[in-house]
Amino acid sequence: MQSPCCCLLSLLLYLVLLSGTWADLEGTITLRLLQTSTFQNSSFVDTEGLSLLEDIKLGYFDKRTWSIHLYQPWVRSPVPQADWEKLENMLRIYLQKFNHLINEGAMQTDIPYPFVFQCMGGCVLYPNRTSQAFAYMGYNGQDFLSFDTKNATWTLSQNTTLSRYVKAFLQNYTAVRDMVEMILNDTCVGEMKMFLQYGRAALERQELPVATVFARTPSLGQLLLVCHVTGFYPRPISVAWLRDGQEVPPGPVLNTSPILPNADLTYQLRSALAVAPRDGHSYVCRVRHHSLGTRSLLIPWGNSEVVLITGLVAGLLAAVAMAAVVVLWVWRQRNHQPKEESKSRNSILSKGA
Incomplete structure (x- = not known):
């Protein structure tokens, strides 16, 4: 049985097996391969997958059809249809094996459902042409395992029964360990260099602030x-x-x-x-x-x-407004008072008559 991170990396890295030469782009370039699997119970798993070149979404896993959908049209064109069908078939096989492995580990270590497993792997290409690979696993939002690409060993991020079980499984199978090391240290960087030519226009896109x-x-x-x-x-x-x-x-x-x-x-x-x-x-x-x-x-x-001038102007405007209100009130009072006196005199005269 293959490693979950290994299968995910081999699957998604195949997505970028493209011909061409490395576009000499400036800055650091990172390829990230992400998987999130929510285990509701032993028979139902909700899985999401995403591939990113920097912040550009390359493709995602459609959990309804168990197929790969692409965000960028330039990702699909260099891959023949027959190879694409093989890729999607590999995806289905991988997910079946991954779900079986995690469910088996949960039952043997008495892990309660539901829980979430995550994998992130990929590589970084620096401007000086050096590179660095990485692979991490997470459980319920916490660091779980990490892969030391130099020593080809898995390291515990948390010391639990489940993490020890998964580490032992991954570490004891030398074929799996060697494959993970090869994919991270060689395949990832090599294929990303070729892939950059097709995504150069997207990577070089610039928008003014x-x-x-x-x-x-x-x-x-x-x-x-x-x-x-x-x-x-x-x-x-x-x-x-x-x-x-x-x-x-x-x-x-x-x-x-x-x-x-x-x-x-x-x-x-x-x-x-x-x-x-x-x-x-x-x-x-x-x-x-x-x-x-x-x-x-x-x-x-x-x-x-x-x-300061803005504050003074605002104060002066407020003072002028208040003065205008006072003047208007006094004017109305003065005009209103003779009318009241006239009404009062007319009332007295009518009574006298």
Whole structure:
């Protein structure tokens, strides 16, 4: 019986057995192969599978039809139809064996249902042409096992009856161990280099960031400057605040959110800087991104004088508005009083008559 991670890697790596030469792309490139299997009981398992090249989805496993569906059209074209059918057949066999192995381990170690098993494997290709492979297994959201690709050994991440059982199974079968080592250290990197040519256009896609700066006043003595940057791709970006031309160092007054995905396959983030309303400094949000080349996107907020003038103008407008309300009220009162006096005199005269 083959290792679950081994089978998953061999299956999904076959997906990228493409001809071609390595596109000399800049930066680090990572191929990730993911599997999540939820064991509801010994007879029902809900499985999801996903393959990613960086953040580009290559394909996923359709649990309803037990087949592979692709997100990118350039993944399918180099694979002959006969090979594709063999690939999907391998997937079905693998899942049957994987489910049997885990269910057997759960029964022998008295593990209660339901539980979740996860596998993640793949490799990283660095700009200097070196590479590093990785493989991890998880159980119920916790680290379970990891594979040492240099020594070809499995390491316990948690010391439980189930983890010892799975490790012993994986470690005792030398053929399985050797296959995992070969796939991670040789096949993964070799095939990813060939695969990059077909995905080069997607990997080199660039979208310019759009940035805006606005202010909030969480308290009377504090002004919060917010720089919102969105619509950029690829993911790496640098956002910093400049005070009088000097970068503000990390600290309690500076808070930058994680990089979050947008629905259109771009990214966004926010960087907030807490300042005093009248500190006399000027502030600029600086954005650096690969799509900008050597340039930087600079979005100024202004200085304390602008903030102060804005506050004074707002105060003056409020005072003028209050004065207008008072004048209108007095005018109405004066016009209303003669009418009341006239009505009163007419009433008295009518009574006298």
